[in-house]
Amino acid sequence: MKKLFCIIGLTCAVWSLPAQETLSLDSCRALALANNKELLISHEKINAAHYQQKAAFTNFLPKISAAGGYMRTSRELSLLSDAQKSTLSGLGTSLGTPLQEAAQIISQIYPELSGPLSALGQSLTGALNNAGSAVVDAFRTDTRNMYAGALTLTQPLYMGGKIRAYNKITKYAEALARQQHDSGMQEVILSTDQAYWQVVSLANKKKLAEGYLKLLQKLESDIEKMKAEGIATKADVLSVKVKVNEAEMTLTKVDDGLTLSRMLLCQLCGLDLSSTFTLADEKEEDLSPAAVPTHDIDINAVYENRPEIRSLELANHIYQQKIKLTRADYLPSIALIGGYMATNPSVFNSFEKKFKGMWNVGVTVSLPIWHWGEGMYKVKSAKSEARIAQYQLQDAKEKIELQVNQTAFQVNEAAKKLTMAEKNLEKANENLRYATLGFEEGVIPASNVLEAHTAWLSAQSEKIDAQIDVKLTEVYLKKAMGQLAIGN
Structure with a gap:
């Protein structure tokens, strides 16, 4: 100076x-x-080397990075097969015949109950069909629009x-x-x-x-x-x-x-x-x-x-x-990692159209062998x-x-x-x-x-x-x- x-x-x-x-x-x-232009160039080389040294020192410090993404798919993921969906949606209908047979037997013994039992059978059939359809809808993932985000911290321990x-x-x-x-x-x-x-x-x-x-x-x-x-x-x-x-x-x-x-x-x-x-x-x-x-x-x-x-x-x-x-x-190289990851749909409370995530922490070890x-x-x-x-x-x-x-x-x-x-x-x-x-x-x-x-x-x-x-x-x-x- x-x-x-x-x-x-x-x-x-x-x-x-x-x-x-x-x-x-x-x-x-x-x-x-x-x-002198050569001296001006060498002075800039000093500046470049100075900032490279500062950049090298940052390798001692933890690195924080963020990542996010969106994906649109043509089909959604399904937890139930088509046969299972059909069975659950027609649950009342499937059980209708056994229920009618049971109602006929009961009405033969108790004729006065034939009317109420018939009405009850029809009502149960509809209720069971609705309940089965509700179960099918509840198992829908709706993953055609998926969002994900992650925040990661990496701290080198030994390199x-x-x-x-x-x-x-x-x-x-x-x-x-x-x-x-x-x-x-x-x-x-x-x-x-x-x-x-x-x-x-x-x-x-x-x-x-x-x-x-x-x-x-x-x-x-x-x-x-x-x-x-x-x-x-x-x-x-x-x-x-x-x-x-x-x-x-x-x-x-x-x-x-x-x-x-x-x-x-x-x-x-x-x-x-x-x-x-x-x-x-x-x-x-x-x-x-x-x-x-x-x-x-x-x-x-x-x-x-x-x-x-x-x-x-x-x-x-x-x-x-x-x-x-x-x-x-x-x-060997050892590093401490930690972060937070969130997705939408989330799967922490079944499939929900909400951003939910979780924290994570761990250690990575890399050991060259041969x-x-x-x-x-x-x-x-x-x-x-x-x-x-x-x-x-x-x-x-x-x-x-x-x-x-x-x-x-x-x-x-x-x-x-x-x-x-x-x-x-x-x-x-x-x-x-x-x-x-x-x-x-x-x-x-x-x-x-x-x-x-x-x-x-x-x-x-x-x-x-x-x-x-x-x-x-x-x-x-x-x-x-x-x-x-x-x-x-």
Whole structure:
């Protein structure tokens, strides 16, 4: 978050400058970090990994789900057969003949009861028929329109360690995304620094080329006058003119290279390619890079700072958890379940056209028994992948140690080259001064003066290259040590 606030603050400060603005190295870094699309993508990857971790944690918590449905059928379920329905509906009729025979016997014994018994028989027949029909209707299910709903709760109790392992994997994945983002930030800073110092180098070489051209033009003017006085020859004049043309061509090349380098820096910083700006270090007459200490480098501290090492360590942790995740697929799993289910028609009080339901609670256990060694093979495969990650980590540490030592050597070599370039420039300045005085006194030919000018230009250019090389090797060393950041 501190890095983010720093970037935002620097970006606002830069955009608040006028059109012809002066950009420092940190300003360019801040703009590049704020406008780099790869960093924006990696930032979204961090967000995605963060939410995946939150989603993984929810597996520890109970899950509640609801389900419902409706079904229309062409026929209803029947608890009675057609014969049973017919028998029950005609129950009175079936019993009518025995009842009439019984009534006739009773009427023969008691003639006075023949009338009432006949009426009673007819009444019983109708009543029994109605009662049988009522029983048939009572056994109707009317299941052509069926509704059902269920609410279920599931709480994992033991999943073989799968939930815990997956939760750790997502935590490591989020941390890994952050490390990759930091690594991308360092790459962007490195690219920005290279483009920045390239512009500074070419800007200084442009000033050098302009100064050299002015010296040659002055020499051309002087030698024209000397030719007019008969002191110099036409060959001297032509040789100076050739050098002037070469200086103009060099200035044109440097100017074109500077324009292209500015365009590259604009692209990295997210600025319009036609933007006009001045870099703070362009105004410096002498860059005077400070010496960078390269002794007593703690390689263990380097390992802690390098995002690549931290990323590989996190990847190693992830593969270790993947072993547990793979093994968990072949261990018992236990879960607590509970819920409520309701149906219409309901069968708790015969068949009723009402929603009625019941609660339920239970435990489910799943135990893999035999898979022909599939689990063992998969676990061994996961262990091999974990060992690969360990070897990659060891290899990266060895390469980083070599990179740090090589970069430290390059820093020392760049400092030596700068010292030599400064000495060469002192000699070239002295040589040019003597050659100019001798030429003005007429004791040194024009060719010697041109050689002195060429040597001076070469010495100046080498000094600029050496100063820029010191700056860049300092950046490379910080990158190798994992210390490259805004303000550092």
